Amino acid sequence: MRREIVSVINKNLGNAITLIDTISEDIYVDGTVGPYYSSIGSHIRHALDFFDCIINGIQSNNIDLTARKRDEVISTNPEAAKSKIYEIQGQLVSFIGVNTDYLLHVTDNLGSGKETIMYTLESVLAQANTHATHHYAIISYMLQTLGVETVIEGFGYNPSTPVPKREGI
Template sequence: MKRQIISSINHNLNSAVTLLQTIKSDVYCDTSIGPYYSSIGSHIRHTLDFFYCVINGLDSNNIDLTARKRDERIATDRQVAVNCIYELQQTLCSYVDVNTDYLLHVTDNMGKGKITVDYTLESILAHANSHATHHYAIIGYILHQLNVGIAIEGFGYNPTSPVNKREGI
């Protein structure tokens, strides 16, 4: 199962690489779209932060999703983001044969303070992948509002969406 999850994540991350290699830097950094005025770059950075929290907390068995680094270079430089994605993909692939027969302690803020719950490695990685897809959908809205037409099949759509509604951006 872990191999399939990591393969799915890498497929999802490859879509982000395709996007980053297609759009221009001014589109990547544009913060003109309301109501949140966030850039595509900030959503990519946020998505990668989630994965980095998982990676950084594995050795201590203390994954803190609120301890994001928020590296602004990822949010403002497409090539830095692409390089981070490639590095992340290599790291994830190294987990395929790692023993995961234990629970991981994952901390997040659910809106009323921090709470720690137990996950398996597979479940937190699946959560991170769904989180990325959610932000890809927001990126799709930003691109639409900026009148930037890019076709990346399935980008921003949950795979369970009906196929006739899952065109991508």
């Protein structure tokens, strides 16, 4: 796997650590923002679940994105979330230089039941990274609703969004 891909993903995961270090535990677990009444911690946990499914399914060539652990400790304990992020980042670093030029079976529910699609490791990790960014955007809305200001460059924005257009999307 290419170092650049791991670096970009690990930087994005590092943004979650920065967020966790910036907000209080009460904000991390607050579930009062509608319409879904989920917490920032549950969004972090959900994003990490996808990376966990990928890492756990590589050896068997059967990555099942519907087989998420949904570890509530990560949803409610910011330090546990940070530990999980560090664990995932370490696993990703261990892939650098490994031949990933082969197809993996990736199962997901696209809306009408489980489907298995062929991916490369790099492509499924890119999907997980974009998925995390999507949840960071939701977290940004939650923070605004809660009146919490954080400044994490690019947090919640797709890197392809032009910087001048990032306000007011």
